[in-house]
Amino acid sequence: MKAVVARTKGAPVEVVTINVPDAGPGEAVVKVLSCGVCHTDLHYREGGINDDFPFLLGHEASGIVEAVGPDVTSVAVGDFVVLNWRAVCGECRACKRGEAQYCFATHNAKQKMTLADGPDAGTELSPALGIGAFAEKTLVAAGQCTKVDPSARPAAVGLLGCGVMAGIGAAINTGAITRGKSIAVIGCGGVGVAAIAGAALAGASPIIAVDIDAKKLEKAKSMGATHTVDSSKVDPVEEIKRICAETYEGAEGADVVVEAVGRPETWKQAFYARDLAGTVVLVGVPTPDMKVPDLPLIDVFGRGGALKSSWYGDCLPSRDFPMLVDLYRQGRLDLDAFVTEEIGIDDIEAAFERMHHGDVLRSVVVL
Template structure:
């Protein structure tokens, strides 16, 4: 057992706290990871606000890189000293999806069996719920060994750690779920971190045109810097009309909704070409409903309406490949890191994220290069 600093959301809506937590020794199938960096993702704010579930207190943080410090007695997939990016899809290898060769859809992903706990105060011993099974706003964390993906140790931790969630979700939504390729057109509605990552993924795949849609000029600028060939300012123009005008009047082959609201999903539905694909990667709230659409339009337009789970990624396949592209200068992960902050600065980072001032604030822990 070790005691380290970690950031928790103790109760719904309250500011986060830096506290001392207990990290158990790695048991069977588990690994203890010294965290080097962790991105501040909107999902962490959802946890703090009770938008995921009410299993407080939460140990926040999940978009992380680190070094394996210890492994359980049966772990062979990673070893002490490995530089890893953490993921929240440790595949089981046994469920019906895994057995049919589609591990990216694993229906029985798992986390560490032991629980990290509060170390001090009247609540000492209280079990923590780690965000997405990771809990990486901490100096060290306990995860399932399958949540660790070994990557090139010379890569910048603050940049490649972002593959652990938002950047992978966006790139994967374009390449894996949307199956975007050379010669196909794509539009992305919503240009926060996930949407801009989808644009970067489309650029990697050679798509053209690549159309970015948002109401914020700063976000459209970031989208252009990462590969968008055209932009539509949805604060002053209808997104459907704008996308159609830029695609010969037909609509895009793939339209990604990176916002996750009924109105943006409906825009995506009507902004795609015949036989085109809509990809929902923005996360809706439980109260949101599919918009009222004439069923004849669903039938008559053909194509596919898809949801993207974590960019339909397989971390063991996708993380090393994307890190290699980053190291080659072909994928600018550094552009997603707006600022590097300390573990005490997360509440202020939530506020900057709320106002759209950053793509990602990244917590950098002591000892990170």
């Protein structure tokens, strides 16, 4: 099968031929239809996740189940699925207490895909987030396949596999945003804009988008933001407080602030931009060297509320993916708006460059 591999840290990706094993117990082979180009793939290429090179990149994917292992009953050959990286175990403490979205033992396929040609033939590949979907076919755990409406556009719904779900879930699942609550989102890339779309679905108001890029703020507005703040020109904390006070008398900030950048300085802005007893949700992924900014402990105590991290939008794929696809089919969630361009499997390196410059929400590889 053709696939995209990162062989060494920082080197351009390569299109190579790989071997995909037959599906074993608990596994499925999926013919990939589409796969979004996510920042996480770039992090893998740059060695920002770990150094288990070579990596088989790609994870925001949709496809058709082509084969299943002998014991698999959750999906069948021919099912249209969105791939996920949270295949829950059903046995850990979180699963047994009915909180499978926090499963402590999520798993991947046990067999390894390998390089097929050249002097490195037989070398085992590390699939990104246990998926590896920049490929014509991939091998995953059956629990990583979530069956959805087959009439949905693959390039759009495949994005639920990571970034879009992370953003929507950060607002709705982690932040528990509802009608009558205000929200600010700091950082309006794909995840941040998805958080805004989720807040709009939930009926939040005001919905405040914060970024330094006018194009991103315009996209955020088209996805449901009621206000935009260019933080290169004004103090975002004071502006968020001002907007919320105009809507709710006595408000000292937003009820929920989603930090979708993953930097200490923007996390600190989120901390001080929330209302008393408000919630900060960290969904932007920091690097290992970053530290929580210097905050007086009395401020942490005195402002109350909650400081949360959101891992995959605290989603449960079997619950959330079909629901969001249904909303998309009803015209209530514009997943098509996240697809900036459709590209081929040979165009991923160029897509990384466009991503780096903030030119796209998502480039989507269509196979």
